[in-house]
Amino acid sequence: MKQGYLIDMDGVIYRENHLIPGAAEFVGALTGTGTPFLFLTNNSAPTPEDLAVRLKHLGIPGLSARHFYTSALNTADFLCETDPVCTVFVLGEGGLLTALNQRGIANDAIHPGYVVVGEGTPTMERLAKAHECIERGARLLATNPDNWCPVASDRTRPGAGATAAFLEASTGRRAYYLGKPNGYMFHRACRRLEETARMKPGQVVMIGDTMETDIRGAIESGIHGYLVLTGSTALESIGDHVYQPTRVLQSVAELTQEILTGKPSDHLDSPVFAGRESRGSRAGSRHQTDVLALYKPRPRPAMTK
Numbered sequence: 001m002k003q004g005y006l007i008d009m010d011g012v013i014y015r016e017n018h019l020i021p022g023a024a025e026f027v028g029a030l031t032g033t034g035t036p037f038l039f040l041t042n043n044s045a046p047t048p049e050d051l052a053v054r055l056k057h058l059g060i061p062g063l064s065a066r067h068f069y070t071s072a073l074n075t076a077d078f079l080c081e082t083d084p085v086c087t088v089f090v091l092g093e094g095g096l097l098t099a100l101n102q103r104g105i106a107n108d109a110i111h112p113g114y115v116v117v118g119e120g121t122p123t124m125e126r127l128a129k130a131h132e133c134i135e136r137g138a139r140l141l142a143t144n145p146d147n148w149c150p151v152a153s154d155r156t157r158p159g160a161g162a163t164a165a166f167l168e169a170s171t172g173r174r175a176y177y178l179g180k181p182n183g184y185m186f187h188r189a190c191r192r193l194e195e196t197a198r199m200k201p202g203q204v205v206m207i208g209d210t211m212e213t214d215i216r217g218a219i220e221s222g223i224h225g226y227l228v229l230t231g232s233t234a235l236e237s238i239g240d241h242v243y244q245p246t247r248v249l250q251s252v253a254e255l256t257q258e259i260l261t262g263k264p265s266d267h268l269d270s271p272v273f274a275g276r277e278s279r280g281s282r283a284g285s286r287h288q289t290d291v292l293a294l295y296k297p298r299p300r301p302a303m304t305k
């Protein structure tokens, strides 16, 4: 049975400006075997073309725009499907502006249907303008819920979630957050894989490094979620979450052989599932993550709301 992959980028393929060891071979195995895949990112600032160039410079050549699905594309898909003749006032960068423009969604600074917030650093003047648009009736939509995003091992930058929270506070209106873990992001990404490779949802695996976005979204969308330990999640903190990954991998390098041989494993190896049989089928399977949380140290603040 053919299996397809949705793959997060930061913390899975690269960290900062360095490829994660084995990532190039992993992507080479995907392309070499014709395995369907899409890189899935909450970053709405770059275009898919920008991301292909970025990976080329990092050492993974041969990718094109069709291999990437960003929260900016997801936002454009969402508005096209739910309100195709709407207008928008955008706080965001090239990837978001291009995605909306390509779907024929017009900019409107007077009476837009939506204020769309993406990644970037808007001026106070633009924030005030967005505030006024919402007061006049525009609905508030964010490309992704990330309050902050990593830029180095010891540095972060404010994310679209923080910008949207500013406008929520100033207007008293709640934003709707697209991007991971919103099921619409996974639904549209799976549809893309289905269209290009006749995939079924049950044949798709999400690979990511963040429990709150990658794994939560996968579980809620009914697809497998593989967690890699090369990014934001430490092995010890997995049990702090109610939702659990289908598998835990040291890195994507562990999947390369499976892809080359075409024999994916269905082994459930989340540490929380380990030893379940020995405790009996009822005890410890429903609320064990809550029990673990009582004596585990608090995880670092969640990246998302």
Ligand SMILES: [Mg+2]
Residues within 6 Å of the ligand: 008, 009, 010, 011, 012, 208, 209, 210, 231
């Ligand atoms: Mg990540």
